[in-house]
Amino acid sequence: MHIDLKKEIKESGPGRTGLIxxxxxxxxxxxxxxIAPYNPYQQSTxxxxxxxWNHWLGTNHVGQDIWSRLVFGARTSLLVGFGVGILSTLLxxxxxxxxxxxxxxxxxxxxxxxDAFIVIPMIIIxxxxxxxxxxxxxxxxxxxxxxxxxxxxxxxxxxxxxxxxRGHVAAARSFGAHHFYIAWRHIVPDLGPILLVDxxxxxxxxxxxxxGLAFLGITDPTVVSWGMMMRDALSFxxxxxxxxxxxxxxxxxxxxxxxxxxxxxxxxxxxxxxLRGAEVx
Amino acid sequence: MLEIKDxxxxxxxxxxxxGIDLELGSGETLAIVGESGTGKTTLGLxxxxxxxxxxxxxxxxxxxxxxxxxxxxxxQIRWSQIAMVFQNSNNVLNxxxxxxxxxxxxxxxxxxxxxxEARDRAAELLRYFGFxxxxxxxxxxxxxxxxxxxxxxxMAMANNPELLILDExxxxxxxxxxxxxxxxxxxxxxxxxxxxxxxDLDTVSKLADRMAVLYGGKIIEAGLTRDVLSRPRHPYTRAxxxxxxxxxxxxxxxxxxxxxTRPVSGCPFHPRCTQVIDICRTKTPHLVWSEGRHIAxxxxxxxxxxxxxxxxxxxxxxxxxxxxxxxxxxxxxLALVGQTGSGKTTLAKTIMGLxxxxxxxxxxxxxxxxxxxxxxxxxxxxxxxxxxxxxxxxLSVLEAVMEPLDIQGIGTDEERKERAIQVLGEVxxxxxxxxxxxxxxxxxxxxxQRLAIARALVLDPALLIADExxxxxxxxxQAKILKLLLNLQEQRGLSMLYITHDIAAxxxxxxxxAVMLDGRVIEEGPSSEIIAAxxxxxxxxxxxxxxxxxxxxxxxxxxQKLNSQ
Numbered sequence: 001m002h003i004d005l006k007k008e009i010k011e012s013g014p015g016r017t018g019l020i021x022x023x024x025x026x027x028x029x030x031x032x033x034x035i036a037p038y039n040p041y042q043q044s045t046x047x048x049x050x051x052x053w054n055h056w057l058g059t060n061h062v063g064q065d066i067w068s069r070l071v072f073g074a075r076t077s078l079l080v081g082f083g084v085g086i087l088s089t090l091l092x093x094x095x096x097x098x099x100x101x102x103x104x105x106x107x108x109x110x111x112x113x114x115d116a117f118i119v120i121p122m123i124i125i126x127x128x129x130x131x132x133x134x135x136x137x138x139x140x141x142x143x144x145x146x147x148x149x150x151x152x153x154x155x156x157x158x159x160x161x162x163x164x165x166r167g168h169v170a171a172a173r174s175f176g177a178h179h180f181y182i183a184w185r186h187i188v189p190d191l192g193p194i195l196l197v198d199x200x201x202x203x204x205x206x207x208x209x210x211x212g213l214a215f216l217g218i219t220d221p222t223v224v225s226w227g228m229m230m231r232d233a234l235s236f237x238x239x240x241x242x243x244x245x246x247x248x249x250x251x252x253x254x255x256x257x258x259x260x261x262x263x264x265x266x267x268x269x270x271x272x273x274x275l276r277g278a279e280v281x
Numbered sequence: 282m283l284e285i286k287d288x289x290x291x292x293x294x295x296x297x298x299x300g301i302d303l304e305l306g307s308g309e310t311l312a313i314v315g316e317s318g319t320g321k322t323t324l325g326l327x328x329x330x331x332x333x334x335x336x337x338x339x340x341x342x343x344x345x346x347x348x349x350x351x352x353x354x355x356x357q358i359r360w361s362q363i364a365m366v367f368q369n370s371n372n373v374l375n376x377x378x379x380x381x382x383x384x385x386x387x388x389x390x391x392x393x394x395x396x397x398e399a400r401d402r403a404a405e406l407l408r409y410f411g412f413x414x415x416x417x418x419x420x421x422x423x424x425x426x427x428x429x430x431x432x433x434x435x436m437a438m439a440n441n442p443e444l445l446i447l448d449e450x451x452x453x454x455x456x457x458x459x460x461x462x463x464x465x466x467x468x469x470x471x472x473x474x475x476x477x478x479x480x481d482l483d484t485v486s487k488l489a490d491r492m493a494v495l496y497g498g499k500i501i502e503a504g505l506t507r508d509v510l511s512r513p514r515h516p517y518t519r520a521x522x523x524x525x526x527x528x529x530x531x532x533x534x535x536x537x538x539x540x541x542t543r544p545v546s547g548c549p550f551h552p553r554c555t556q557v558i559d560i561c562r563t564k565t566p567h568l569v570w571s572e573g574r575h576i577a578x579x580x581x582x583x584x585x586x587x588x589x590x591x592x593x594x595x596x597x598x599x600x601x602x603x604x605x606x607x608x609x610x611x612x613x614x615l616a617l618v619g620q621t622g623s624g625k626t627t628l629a630k631t632i633m634g635l636x637x638x639x640x641x642x643x644x645x646x647x648x649x650x651x652x653x654x655x656x657x658x659x660x661x662x663x664x665x666x667x668x669x670x671x672x673x674x675x676l677s678v679l680e681a682v683m684e685p686l687d688i689q690g691i692g693t694d695e696e697r698k699e700r701a702i703q704v705l706g707e708v709x710x711x712x713x714x715x716x717x718x719x720x721x722x723x724x725x726x727x728x729x730q731r732l733a734i735a736r737a738l739v740l741d742p743a744l745l746i747a748d749e750x751x752x753x754x755x756x757x758x759q760a761k762i763l764k765l766l767l768n769l770q771e772q773r774g775l776s777m778l779y780i781t782h783d784i785a786a787x788x789x790x791x792x793x794x795a796v797m798l799d800g801r802v803i804e805e806g807p808s809s810e811i812i813a814a815x816x817x818x819x820x821x822x823x824x825x826x827x828x829x830x831x832x833x834x835x836x837x838x839x840x841q842k843l844n845s846q
Contacts, residue, residue: 166670167665167667167669167670167671167672168670168671168672168673168674168676170630170635170665170671171663171665171671171672171733171736172673172684172688173633173634173635174633174635174658174662174663174665175658175662175684175685175688175689175736175740176653176654176655176657176658176659176685176688176689177688181688185673186673189675190675
């Protein structure tokens with residue numbers, strides 16, 4: 001059975017939409033200094049201005065350009081998202097594959113740890129820890145990664161357990177291959193599609209988390225973040241500013257989440273081919 | 282009666298016999314066996330003191346050292362006490378004498394008999410060897426090869442020699458005559474000793490009580506004919522038997538790799554031997570007595586490559602294999618036969634370390650195998666049941682064959698590539714760039730199987746475990762693959778554990794067969810014995826169910842017809 005992930009995503013309508021949204025967002029984040037007319041941190045006396053040609057989305061309570069902040073906010077959001085995605089998928093792969101291959105006590109210990117983390121609601125722990133250490137972006141990525149690899153590890157282990165019974169793995173072992181070689185040359189390549197799906201969902205979770213924590217005001221306040229922008233906007237909800245301050249930020253956040261969800265959803269049949277229904281030959 | 286000690290014969294620089302020791306008592310028949318060029322004839326000629334080469338050592342006949350006798354004294358002994366039947370009958374007979382004269386003449390010449398007595402004796406001998414009476418006055422060129430041979434035998438027997446040296450006595454005879462003349466030879470003169478030099482194992486088994494195998498001017502194995510032929514211990518003797526067409530063994534014929542070369546330092550057989558270690562190249566092994574046999578081999582004869590002792594593997598409460606004791610000798614094929622689910626594959630995988638045994642051990646050359654490292658897998662390789670599965674769909678043909686070398690870390694990338702391509706050639710796969718870049722799904726079943734075999738062989742293992750290597754193939758392809766495996770055995774001395782449910786195929790490729798049922802080995806022995814005289818009911822049922830080409834229906838009718846006639 002050979003699944004073409006690219007084909008899978010491209011052929012689903014929402015998948016294509018999601019991919020376009022994501023690519024757009026990434027382009028915006030990368031080109032932020034070009035797109036944004038102002039320095040997002042630059043304050044001015046012109047506070048709480050309504051949208052105009054100078055300030056497309058007006059200014060906030062300390063006179064910063066909201067459009068510029070929105071553009072730069074995409075950077076934070078995607079950086080945290082992809083950082084956590086890469087790191088937690090990596091951790092999940094390492095622990096999942098090693099547990100499947102080594103087995104024994106090691107596997108038992110790793111999988112019990114995974115179970116424990118999955119049972120405990122992650123959001124509470126993150127909030128508690130963040131409230132204490134006020135994490136910078138890097139710390140936040142590490143923290144979220146450490147708390148979110150477990151689900152992936154479980155899926156990876158299950159798949160690796162089935163992969164390691166394959167004939168070509170037995171053949172490699174019969175040539176004298178060690179675990180590392182088998183993992184790297186024979187298991188991980190076949191995990192590809194699953195890892196991608198795990199990665200997409202990790203990114204989505206991290207984007208959401210970052211925004212949530214910023215909204216609660218327990219992240220680094222010096223970094224532009226959509227969560228923080230929404231929080232600031234909400235405290236001026238008695239004014240009209242929510243129309244150009246709160247709504248665009250919320251829409252931007254929603255777009256990223258929707259984009260990731262669409263792509264993830266389109267790729268999901270890879271993990272669970274039964275979802276594909278009747279079209280499967 | 283005859284005792285030879287450290288006999289060395291050389292023609293100029295060529296050493297033909299290199300330290301032969303043997304003894305022959307009266308009434309005994311000893312066969313000297315070997316390929317042409319091993320020095321069999323030279324040995325016979327040396328005893329007759331007829332060689333032109335330099336002879337050293339001792340040949341004692343009835344207490345006299347023949348080598349120290351004068352020509353005259355030797356003349357007395359020759360023909361009357363020691364007679365020889367030469368191999369090349371065409372040149373030996375005098376073309377101007379008739380058959381009868383031919384035999385009479387020496388008797389008369391030696392003054393042993395009057396002409397009439399001699400004529401009677403000659404006629405008697407000729408009749409004895411089944412020579413037609415109406416052809417007594419024929420000339421040698423009018424005789425067929427078989428008739429000439431009978432004349433020569435009659436000549437040699439004329440004076441009831443104490444020692445008769447027969448050089449290929451039955452070779453020129455057809456099968457029926459062989460049996461006849463063979464019986465006659467055995468019956469004649471039971472008191473005299475016979476020395477039979479031959480390459481023909483049938484002659485050996487018909488005539489000789491004991492046999493000595495000669496190679497490169499040395500005796501490498503000697504013992505009772507029965508024992509040596511049924512259980513050869515020297516690799517050369519086994520190879521000789523494998524190469525010999527006969528009705529006893531069932532395995533396909535196999536040659537011996539390489540050619541005989543001289544001179545060779547160390548063991549004379551080492552360039553063709555498949556279990557060579559360093560000492561074989563430098564030191565000549567001595568003929569030593571071990572377990573009822575004389576054998577000259579540094580390794581004590583054919584070694585046991587792999588054995589299992591009390592091997593048991595359980596999955597939960599299910600014992601997939603139970604107390605399996607097997608051994609595989611170097612260069613032999615052991616076929617493991619049994620129905621699906623009898624535990625054949627589990628046994629193979631347990632040996633390979635892919636399953637953990639619950640009990641028992643595996644031994645590689647008598648050393649217990651605990652942790653299977655790269656060393657183990659370099660020597661023991663497996664071809665898996667389903668070649669398609671055992672090939673990763675991500676690896677191209679070249680990458681797949683290089684993988685074992687990559688894992689073992691052998692050689693540079695270039696060397697690995699070269700070796701991989703060479704092995705592809707050995708398994709008769711194309712070596713074109715186009716083929717090297719193909720992926721498994723682009724290959725046919727036969728190609729995949731060959732590729733899987735190439736992967737297993739690229740490490741040059743000593744033992745190949747082949748698990749149903751032809752299960753997915755057409756019979757024509759299967760035949761090619763089996764031939765290929767046998768060839769590899771011949772060339773590399775590869776030992777094989779051949780796993781199959783097909784006893785008909787097993788019979789063709791294996792030296793021994795082990796029958797498995799419900800995880801146990803219920804019967805094990807030489808293939809010919811298992812096929813001809815199975816002891817277990819289950820084996821009998823397997824044989825009865827095996828493929829056969831005669832139609833049971835028509836043969837039944839034929840049988841009835843025959844009966845009614």
